[in-house]
Structures are given as C-alpha cells and as structure tokens.
Amino acid sequence: MKRAIYSTLFVFYILAFANAQETDPKATEVWEPVPEKVVPGAYQYSSAPSDAIVLFDGTDLSQWKKPKYTYGGDMKSVREVLEKKIPNIDEGTPPEWEVKDGAMIVKPRSGPIETIQKFGDMQLHLEFLSPYDPGKKGQQYSNSGVFLMGIYEVQVLNSYENTTYPNGQAGAVYKQHIPLVNASRPPGEWQTYDMVFMTPKFNEDGSLKSPATLTVFHNGVLIQNNVSIEGPCLYIGKPSYIPHPEKMPLLLQDHGDKVRFRNIWVREI
Numbered sequence: 001m002k003r004a005i006y007s008t009l010f011v012f013y014i015l016a017f018a019n020a021q022e023t024d025p026k027a028t029e030v031w032e033p034v035p036e037k038v039v040p041g042a043y044q045y046s047s048a049p050s051d052a053i054v055l056f057d058g059t060d061l062s063q064w065k066k067p068k069y070t071y072g073g074d075m076k077s078v079r080e081v082l083e084k085k086i087p088n089i090d091e092g093t094p095p096e097w098e099v100k101d102g103a104m105i106v107k108p109r110s111g112p113i114e115t116i117q118k119f120g121d122m123q124l125h126l127e128f129l130s131p132y133d134p135g136k137k138g139q140q141y142s143n144s145g146v147f148l149m150g151i152y153e154v155q156v157l158n159s160y161e162n163t164t165y166p167n168g169q170a171g172a173v174y175k176q177h178i179p180l181v182n183a184s185r186p187p188g189e190w191q192t193y194d195m196v197f198m199t200p201k202f203n204e205d206g207s208l209k210s211p212a213t214l215t216v217f218h219n220g221v222l223i224q225n226n227v228s229i230e231g232p233c234l235y236i237g238k239p240s241y242i243p244h245p246e247k248m249p250l251l252l253q254d255h256g257d258k259v260r261f262r263n264i265w266v267r268e269i
Contacts, residue, residue, distance in 0.1 A: 022074070022237045028175045029165035038181040040219035043190060046125055048265040055115055055250070056264040058102030064113045065092030071112075071150055071251065073235035075242075078151070082242055085150075089118070089249070103129070103260040106144060112254050114150060118247035121269040124148075124195045129260040130158035132187040136257075138164045142187060143255035145174065148197050149248035152212055153233035154224075156259060159184040171216060171223040174233040183221035190262070191219050198269070199246060200229070206243040 048054050055063045069085035072078035096110040104113075130142030136158075144156035152173070159170035159182055166172065171179040171193075185191050194217040201209040211231075216224035231239030252261060 025236045028167075028234070028237065030167040030175075030178065031165050033178065034166055035169070035179050035182040035223075038183050038221055040183045040185065040221050043185075043192075043219070046127075046192065046194075046263065048125070048263075049267065052125075052265040052267050053117065054265045055117075056104055056262065058099075058262055060099060061095045061097065061104060061113070063116055064095045064097075065116055066095045066111055067092045067114045067150075067249070067251065071147060072232070074237045075232070075234065075240060078232045078234070079242055082151075082244060086244060089245075090116075092116075097254075103262040106252075106254050106257060106259050108254065108256045108258065110254055112147075112251050114147075114249040114251040116249070118245070118249050119149070119266055119268065120199045120247040122197055123267040123269060124197065124250070124265075125192070126264040127190050127192050127262050128156055129190050129262075130156075130160075130187045131258055131260070133158075133257070137162060139168060140257075142257045142259050143253075144257065144259040145253035145255070146193065146195075147233075147251035147253060148195075148212075148214070149199065149244070150251040151232045151244070151248070152197075152214070152229050153253075154193065154195065154214070154216060156253070158187045160186045171218045173214060173224060173227060173229060175235070176230050176233060176239070177224055177227045179216075179218070179223035180225065181221060181223060183218040183223060185219060193218060194220075196269075200241060202241075202243045208241045211241070 068091040095113040098105040142158040145153040155172045157170045166178040196215040200212040212229040
C-alpha cells in the first residue's frame with residue numbers, strides 16, 4: 001500500500017515539475033557558464049555591398065510595416081500566431097517608430113516592426129545602440145530583439161556590466177544558446193551584429209528535415225558558431241518546430257525601451 005502511495009506521489013511531483021517548466025519563465029533561464037568578457041576592436045562603419053538589399057539607410061521606414069500578427073511567448077501562442085499570420089503575411093500598417101539622426105528608434109508600446117520583404121537564407125548586418133539609462137538593470141536595460149523569420153530571436157540588450165541570465169544576454173539565441181563570449185560595448189555606443197542564417201527545411205508532411213543554423217559576429221567577434229536552432233525562441237517552455245514558408249519577414253522587437261537601429265542590410269544566399 002505504501003509503495004503504491006509513494007509511486008503516486010512520485011508521478012505527481014514529476015507532472016508538477018513538467019507543468020512548472022511550461023508555465024514558469026525562470027525554468028528556462030540558464031545562469032552558467034557566464035561568457036568571458038572580450039573587448040572588441042575599434043568600431044568601423046560597414047556600408048552595404050553592391051548586391052545587398054538595404055532595409056534601412058537612415059532616412060525612412062519605407063521597407064517596414066507594423067505587423068498585424070507578431071510573435072508568441074510559448075509554443076501554444078506561437079502556433080496560434082502562425083496560424084493567423086501565414087495566410088495574411090502581407091497585412092500590416094505603417095510603423096510608428098521614430099526616425100532621427102539617421103537611426104530608427106523604438107517607440108515603446110507601439111509594437112514591433114517587420115520588413116515588407118520576406119527572406120530565407122541570408123547574411124544580415126545591422127547596428128544597434130543601447131541608450132544610457134541609469135537605474136535599469138537585467139532584462140529591463142535596453143531590451144529588444146532581432147527575430148529572424150519573425151520566430152528565431154537574437155537578443156538585443158545592454159550586456160555591458162549588466163548581469164542577467166547568459167542565455168538571455170546580448171547575442172544569445174534567446175534561451176537556447178549562450179554567446180561564446182561577451183563582446184558588448186558600453187551603453188551609448190553603436191554596436192554591430194553580422195549574421196549568417198540558414199532556414200529550417202521541412203519534409204512534405206511538415207516534419208523537420210533539418211534545423212535552422214546561425215552564425216553571429218558581435219562587434220566583429222564570433223559569438224555564435226553555426227549553432228542549430230531548436231525551434232521558435234520562447235520566453236516560457238521548451239521549443240519545437242512548426243512548419244512555415246521558406247521565406248518570412250525579419251522582425252525587430254518593441255520591448256518598451258528606446259533602442260536605436262541603423263545601417264540594416266541583407267544579402268540573400
């Protein structure tokens with residue numbers, strides 16, 4: 001009788017733990033190892049190559065829209081968003097972010113923006129600036145994100161002497177891959193991301209044929225080396241792949257902070 005009771009309690013605890021993994025965002029925070037700090041070389045402005053698609057040259061947001069459907073924080077919401085978004089992928093309204101001094105500036109609580117054009121395999125360059133904002137710390141200090149295909153996120157954050165969980169710091173494939181090193185510059189300075197992204201491939205029945213892969217240089221320093229992405233980057237729970245088109249828009253996140261972006265271009269592969 002006692003053995004049956006213990007077995008029942010064991011199953012209960014296992015189920016409770018599994019449920020916590022799916023509902024508690026802290027369950028997917030990874031705090032070790034902490035990436036070593038690396039001082040990047042001097043900043044050099046990178047003009048777009050001749051075959052690049054320029055998405056933002058500092059003048060206007062004509063290549064962007066405010067999407068009708070954005071992204072989700074867990075697998076259930078991601079699935080619901082994609083079910084609505086994919087058939088209506090071109091829908092959207094003019095973006096509300098500000099353009100000033102050659103940069104686009106997040107307008108807090110206005111929502112994300114995404115490209116009008118859709119992309120698959122690509123080389124991406126963009127520059128961002130985390131404004132100096134005393135009193136903020138952790139995930140609240142200049143948080144944004146680069147969502148490849150609107151699903152797979154490379155975190156944007158002030159990670160210069162700002163402690164947070166490493167799989168959520170600048171350059172992390174959010175809650176999936178910790179950066180190899182921390183190459184962040186101080187807030188108030190422009191920084192660069194250079195990425196090579198290869199999309200996931202799906203079989204005709206919707207099953208995964210091969211995962212997405214990503215290489216990232218942060219301020220010229222390699223921080224993600226051809227890592228395999230596990231599925232949508234989630235705030236809560238574990239990811240799994242959902243079949244989607246070969247090309248999707250690139251999305252920049254509004255997380256409530258006035259992060260700036262400039263000099264954004266793509267080379268299709």
